Amino acid sequence: MSEITVRIPGHEPVRAQAGESAAAVLKKAGAIRGAIAARRGDQVIDLSRPIDADCELAPIAPSSPEGLDVIRHSTAHLLAQAVKRLFPQAQVTIGPVIEDGFYYDFAFERGFTPEDLERIEAEMRKIVAADYQVVRSESPRDEAVERFRSIGEEFKAEIIAGIPSNEPIGLYTQGDFTDLCRGPHVQSTGRLGAFKLTHVAGAYWRGDERNPMLQRIYGTAFADKATLEEHLALLEEAKKRDHRRLGPALDLFSLHPIAPGIPFFHPHGTVVYNTLVAYVRELYKRYGYTEVITPQLYKTDLFKTSGHYENYREDMFLVAVDEEEYGIKPMNCPGHVYLFGQGKKSYRDLPIRMADFSRLHRFERSGVLNGLTRVRGFAQDDAHIFCTPEQLDEEFASFLAMTREVYDAFGFTDISLAVETRPEKFLGSPELWDQAEKALQDGLRRAGFEFSVSAGDGAFYGPKIAFNVRDALKRSWTLATIQIDCAMPDRFGISYVRPDGAEGRPMMLHRAVLGSIERFIAILLEHTGGALPLWLAPVQVRVLSVTDRVAEHAARVGRQLEAAGIRVEVDQRNEKLGFKIRAAEVLKTPVIAVVGDKEAAAGAVAPRWRGVASQGAPAQSVEAFVAEVAERSRLPISAAVEEPVRAQVH
RNA sequence: GCCGAUGUAGCUCAACGGUAGAGCAACUGAUUUGUAAUCAGUAGGUUGUCGGUUCGAUUCCGAUCAUCGGCUCCA
Numbered sequence: 163m164s165e166i167t168v169r170i171p172g173h174e175p176v177r178a179q180a181g182e183s184a185a186a187v188l189k190k191a192g193a194i195r196g197a198i199a200a201r202r203g204d205q206v207i208d209l210s211r212p213i214d215a216d217c218e219l220a221p222i223a224p225s226s227p228e229g230l231d232v233i234r235h236s237t238a239h240l241l242a243q244a245v246k247r248l249f250p251q252a253q254v255t256i257g258p259v260i261e262d263g264f265y266y267d268f269a270f271e272r273g274f275t276p277e278d279l280e281r282i283e284a285e286m287r288k289i290v291a292a293d294y295q296v297v298r299s300e301s302p303r304d305e306a307v308e309r310f311r312s313i314g315e316e317f318k319a320e321i322i323a324g325i326p327s328n329e330p331i332g333l334y335t336q337g338d339f340t341d342l343c344r345g346p347h348v349q350s351t352g353r354l355g356a357f358k359l360t361h362v363a364g365a366y367w368r369g370d371e372r373n374p375m376l377q378r379i380y381g382t383a384f385a386d387k388a389t390l391e392e393h394l395a396l397l398e399e400a401k402k403r404d405h406r407r408l409g410p411a412l413d414l415f416s417l418h419p420i421a422p423g424i425p426f427f428h429p430h431g432t433v434v435y436n437t438l439v440a441y442v443r444e445l446y447k448r449y450g451y452t453e454v455i456t457p458q459l460y461k462t463d464l465f466k467t468s469g470h471y472e473n474y475r476e477d478m479f480l481v482a483v484d485e486e487e488y489g490i491k492p493m494n495c496p497g498h499v500y501l502f503g504q505g506k507k508s509y510r511d512l513p514i515r516m517a518d519f520s521r522l523h524r525f526e527r528s529g530v531l532n533g534l535t536r537v538r539g540f541a542q543d544d545a546h547i548f549c550t551p552e553q554l555d556e557e558f559a560s561f562l563a564m565t566r567e568v569y570d571a572f573g574f575t576d577i578s579l580a581v582e583t584r585p586e587k588f589l590g591s592p593e594l595w596d597q598a599e600k601a602l603q604d605g606l607r608r609a610g611f612e613f614s615v616s617a618g619d620g621a622f623y624g625p626k627i628a629f630n631v632r633d634a635l636k637r638s639w640t641l642a643t644i645q646i647d648c649a650m651p652d653r654f655g656i657s658y659v660r661p662d663g664a665e666g667r668p669m670m671l672h673r674a675v676l677g678s679i680e681r682f683i684a685i686l687l688e689h690t691g692g693a694l695p696l697w698l699a700p701v702q703v704r705v706l707s708v709t710d711r712v713a714e715h716a717a718r719v720g721r722q723l724e725a726a727g728i729r730v731e732v733d734q735r736n737e738k739l740g741f742k743i744r745a746a747e748v749l750k751t752p753v754i755a756v757v758g759d760k761e762a763a764a765g766a767v768a769p770r771w772r773g774v775a776s777q778g779a780p781a782q783s784v785e786a787f788v789a790e791v792a793e794r795s796r797l798p799i800s801a802a803v804e805e806p807v808r809a810q811v812h
Numbered sequence: 813g814c815c816g817a818u819g820u821a822g823c824u825c826a827a828c829g830g831u832a833g834a835g836c837a838a839c840u841g842a843u844u845u846g847u848a849a850u851c852a853g854u855a856g857g858u859u860g861u862c863g864g865u866u867c868g869a870u871u872c873c874g875a876u877c878a879u880c881g882g883c884u885c886c887a
Binding site: 265273274275276360361362363364365366369370371375376377378380406410411417418419422477493522524526527528529530531532535536537540542544619621628635639640641642643674676677678680681682706708709710711736737738739740741742743744745746747748754756758759760768770779 | 813814815816817822823843844845846847848849850860877878879880881882883884885886887
């Protein structure tokens with residue numbers, strides 16, 4: 163045995179015998195305390211792994227991100243062991259760590275019930291109490307395949323069979339249970355304990371819906387009980403911010419079985435909706451967009467030309483009229499390209515930024531509908547930009563600037579960008595796609611955006627950039643998107659006359675900043691917990707009378723606010739002030755104006771702004787109050803306005 | 813679409829093989845109230861829908877619709 167030197171950050175280098183375990187080496191340095199695994203170089207390893215060469219070694223604490231991964235991964239194994247003990251017929255498959263937890267998929271002839279989960283959890287605790295050593299071993303691939311096949315674990319055998327034959331297979335054994343695994347794991351099951359199984363769900367084997375459905379058990383685990391409790395409490399809080407709860411509670415919208423997936427917007431919700439549209443229209447003035455209104459229903463010939471009939475028909479509502487087939491539009495693009503194609507266009511007309519707030523209808527599969535975030539009927543702040551190839555970069559940059567402005571205005575900071583590339587089913591030439599994908603990535607880099615690449619996720623007509631945000635339950639949704647169209651200009655044969663008199667094919671961009679208005683409202687509600695900004699709030703001011711004596715003054719204040727264009731409600735109910743304040747607060751009203759005898763005598767109000775911890779605010783004259791509310795209600799359009807790039811008039 | 817769960821008053825929930833109850837909200841009355849819930853009373857439900865088992869179903873069974881959690885798919 164040769165002697166090696168191990169560097170340990172923050173400690174003296176340690177001399178050790180080659181082959182000593184990571185735990186032993188760390189112990190020599192006095193760095194083992196609490197460690198759950200170790201990092202050798204950039205690799206996380208088991209504490210029991212032998213160290214056989216000079217290297218750098220660091221302990222991993224249970225509460226560190228890597229430590230949590232180890233705990234969750236080991237807890238997934240714990241789950242599998244418990245399930246195998248209780249349901250020997252169940253076959254194990256995979257059990258990865260996910261954000262905030264883990265899951266494990268089992269092939270089992272029936273679903274697991276909530277009662278099963280309780281039993282499984284109890285069994286897991288028994289295994290923790292038994293404190294089995296978790297032992298790593300290696301096995302040649304074919305031997306491992308045979309081993310799992312012989313005990314009826316067909317799925318596991320299939321996974322191993324897919325690993326190159328020269329790679330040794332890592333196996334982890336704890337008590338009566340052995341699983342294929344890359345590791346690393348905790349040293350013994352006793353190190354686990356702060357876990358909870360959360361829910362069950364079906365999941366297709368290898369994520370393909372043609373494959374059999376497995377039973378997935380989700381759970382979460384932490385380094386200690388307290389953090390687990392904290393996490394569970396956080397989930398409860400998140401539920402309160404869920405737009406599906408807030409929307410109906412604030413009387414903004416509702417969904418009914420009579421129109422599944424197509425929301426009813428109540429008067430207050432309609433104000434929010436229309437105000438968002440007004441905001442975007444204001445931006446359009448500055449960014450040089452023109453708005454159009456286009457048909458809702460087209461003969462399917464249009465969709466045959468656009469390629470939607472071929473590639474998107476499954477998601478469309480088709481209707482038969484007079485022995486002719488019509489389709490309700492799922493997107494605005496075909497209509498817009500068609501419209502562009504009417505009349506002769508010159509390079510002087512470009513760019514044309516054609517905006518449209520039409521309602522769109524898509525036949526989403528029943529299981530995917532979700533509140534306002536995934537619906538069958540919705541509108542987008544949609545626009546299509548037709549430009550020359552030379553204008554593409556500038557148009558793209560302008561879109562990114564607009565998007566940044568909007569997201570800043572709403573305080574959305576947790577946004578991730580993904581460039582989604584050519585899918586299996588696509589239209590247009592691969593060369594054009596490559597070019598377009600590169601253009602998107604270059605543009606993002608120039609604008610200083612970070613992004614990931616999501617291969618194969620693009621639309622069938624072109625690659626896209628998706629601006630993804632998360633809802634209260636941490637599910638990711640796409641709001642803004644921009645796509646370069648690689649197909650439709652060709653398919654519709656649209657053209658423009660270039661300066662040299664020849665015909666050119668315009669470039670086409672599809673883009674939306676809010677994305678779907680419905681989805682945007684959902685995310686905004688969750689982001690703000692229902693406390694919409696003053697300019698968007700359906701009721702901006704609520705005037706509260708203290709007694710019947712001041713009813714007239716309260717009504718007058720209401721009229722003055724209304725005259726200034728402010729959305730106001732006057733609460734003259736025969737109730738105590740505290741009751742009315744609570745009622746207004748529960749509805750997240752941004753501004754409350756209290757009116758009592760003192761205010762009535764002075765022609766004043768006592769304002770109370772949401773989120774300001776003032777009670778018994780000093781009175782303010784009605785005029786000053788109205789002016790302040792009006793000032794603070796303005797659309798969040800930044801003052802620094804660039805000259806819009808408009809098509810030249812000739 | 814697939815796997816699983818759920819569906820009782822406007823909302824949140826209770827009960828149960830013998831035709832449903834609370835709190836909040838609503839309505840009425842009293843109270844005239846000063847910065848997050850005044851008191852009292854009234855009304856409100858073919859227990860999602862359809863079918864089956866049963867002397868009897870809201871309860872048990874089946875189908876269906878919708879919703880929820882996932883999978884697959886997407887703004």
